[in-house]
Amino acid sequence: MKKEKLECDCDVIHEEVVSKVRNVMPREEEFYDLADLYKMFSDSTRIRILWALCREEMCVCDIAVLLGMTKSAISHQLRALRLANLVKFRKQGKEVYYSPADSHVKDIFEMGFEHIHE
Numbered sequence: 001m002k003k004e005k006l007e008c009d010c011d012v013i014h015e016e017v018v019s020k021v022r023n024v025m026p027r028e029e030e031f032y033d034l035a036d037l038y039k040m041f042s043d044s045t046r047i048r049i050l051w052a053l054c055r056e057e058m059c060v061c062d063i064a065v066l067l068g069m070t071k072s073a074i075s076h077q078l079r080a081l082r083l084a085n086l087v088k089f090r091k092q093g094k095e096v097y098y099s100p101a102d103s104h105v106k107d108i109f110e111m112g113f114e115h116i117h118e
Helices: 015-024 028-040 044-053 060-067 071-083 103-116
Strands: 087-092 095-100
Touching: 044 060, 044 071, 044 087, 044 095, 044 103, 060 071, 060 095, 071 087, 095 103
Parallel strands: none
Antiparallel strands: 087 095
């Protein structure tokens, strides 16, 4: 069976298309920021933490028990998620509770699951 070639065999530039896309293209820094955001989703532990937090506000101890990990390991991952503005926290006495930073986090997360289930 012959493979179909999937690249152009010509040197035609579609200036209108290039110009149209260039005019709305985000700044280079925004692409780096988006890549950094997606890196946060590249670790299965962080994904499991986010999944749990999208269902219920939880403290480090609860997350550690749920995932069968140490509080130290969970705290490390929560710090990374917090620095990426994916989770927020609130203190109640000695306890610290975590939840998604905003509705966008849950939306991004849920859309990812929808995509893999297609």
